[in-house]
Amino acid sequence: MNCEEARELLYEIIDKEASEVDARRVQEHIDKCRECFDIYRFEGAIQEFITRKLRDNRPSLRLEVLKSRVLAELATIDHPRAAKGRWPFSPFTRSLVAAAAAIIVVAVFLLGSDFVRESESFASLTELHRVATRTLDVFRDVGNTTGAIAFSREELTYAVAPHVSEFLLIGGCLEQFRGTQVGHFVYLDGLTTVSVFLVPADCIEMPPELVAGKVERDGITYFGHDCGGCRLMFHRLGSTLVVTATTEPSVDLVGFVPGQGAI
Amino acid sequence: MRNLKVENNRKRSNFETEALPHMDAMLRTALRMTKDGSDAEDLVQETYAKAYRFWDKFEPGSNCRAWLFKIMTNIFINEYRSKSRSPVAASIEDIDDSYLYGQLAGMESTENPEQRLFAKILDDDVRKAIENLPDDFKLVAVLSFLEGFSYQEIAEIADLQLGTVKSRMHRGRKLLQKQLYNYAVTNGYIKEKAQ
Structure with missing residues (x-):
């Protein structure tokens, strides 16, 4: 897998929509590619942040x-x-x-x-x-x-x-x-x-x-x-x-x- | 007559056990969708009234939460969605993928460029950014981010093709990242990257 393919799958991976095969191939790629790893880590963190902020847990x-x-x-x-x-x-x-x-x-x-x-x-x-x-x-x-x-x-x-x-x-x-x-x-x-x-x-x-x-x-x-x-x-x-x-x-x-x- | 009453009671108690526990989730989604507290309450109330009237159409054992969200989405689209189309939508294609990353990476030599931003951005900023998305994008984003529905479930709830869900998620994200970035710059959380 090259960088372009890895970026294509970015959001499907983050949303847990990608197939197991794709997920494994992406993992193999980002283990070796620093830049793609950084993007995945960043986007994952942003997603987690947004979801957490959106949930309002005050007693209503x-x-x-x-x-x-x-x-x-x-x-x-x-x-x-x-x-x-x-x-x-x-x-x-x-x-x-x-x-x-x-x-x-x-x-x-x-x-x-x-x-x-x-x-x-x-x-x-x-x-x-x-x-x-x-x-x-x-x-x-x-x-x-x-x-x-x-x-x-x-x-x-x-x-x-x-x-x-x-x-x-x-x-x-x-x-x-x-x-x-x-x-x-x-x-x-x-x-x-x-x-x-x-x-x-x-x-x-x-x-x-x-x-x-x-x-x-x-x-x-x-x-x-x-x-x-x-x-x-x-x-x-x-x-x-x-x-x-x-x-x-x-x-x-x-x-x-x-x-x-x-x- | 007596049987009818027994039947009614059973229906009512089934409904209360199955459907009412989802009100929490329905309300938080409705709040994000309508931006207005009393609209959100009306929307949820209307959804429950409709769901109760059509309770015999619900298949026991199937996903009640998705069923309720489908009803709510339907009412939202028909009665609550903003009448005017947001002009923002036209410029989405100009926003790069991973927009925020592109803006933040390499600004300074920090290990995790997002940490600085996370520390400053308020809950309200995030909510506003979501609420300001055009309705089509907001709907899929809220169902996914807030409620954790899968693309397939969202497609069924919102009556969309799977491909449409994917593309709306993608474009909604771009807009969202752009908005968060703009908030951060406007409020001085980060300095705008020199072009």
Whole structure:
């Protein structure tokens, strides 16, 4: 075999499509020919590199959300009259998706963290929320070089508020707060920045009066909302709306509209 | 009536065991093909709905993954593929084989010229380079690189002649290498070779 023939077979060899006979003849050639050997080694390395980079092994919230969408659609194929409408317009499907998404958020949390239960007083949450006033530049690094968990915009919109599609997710990451990992996601809604913290439920104590109303602390008004299993708390810091959501498996986020009401 | 219900349940559970585990792969391919998260989800969902409706056409024991990809490819080509043809395609013949090697080899006296490039090129660069390929090349490249289908399987999935698969793979690779090289030069990862 000469160099020209060896080059002809290059990609068939790399893609493992060449016959055994050809593969052996190429091997014999590149054992003797330095230049062809270099090209084969280079192309093999490039191929391996591209394949590795293409595979995205991040845990995908999107996949779990999609799975519940597909299962819901299969159910409508089996029982056409039971659940009409196509996601995301059917409330029935939507609540499934919301629940699934919320569960995944919790799962991501539990898997990726080493929780320390702290009996934080409510007031100290203000400290947590000061993180929200950091510059948004931190969150543009969605790429994500900091080793933080990054989700795509759609994934988080589903996770945090499945029916709010116009929110633009700028970024998300895991942050340490007193030894506990909290998820921090920043959305833009027009001129308002919405900073969402996802905090393990057992790390927060919310005063009972907040659950259904509002509370003043340190000159800041906090509004509470209970949507069944998940407690939400809102307050404003400058132009930022801060939402703190506790995460539990039984979350129903469907009835919750961030920013609605008195805030 | 009762039998019908039992039959339906069996169909459903067969489908869930056989077809659903491939969703991961379907989604990652759909993401590369459509470049858009919600399009990719819709494409996969549509594929599963169609596959479920035609589940009685699937031959038990045959390759379910290839069957699902065939359905997805079909829907993609008919409904999602970009309407405009990419003008890039015309210039492929001007790109040399082993383009990157040609550009990098002999630049400096390094043992492995690719190592420097690999260290700098980001996952996103590679994904973008793939996503920017014209659809025809992208399809075969993604099925091969990402999913590891053989040329023969790709021919069946995409309804192409084997020779067409080979030539698209070849030309897709050239474009891909050229794009990666351009990224690397534009971003200053490497200096352009003096002509």
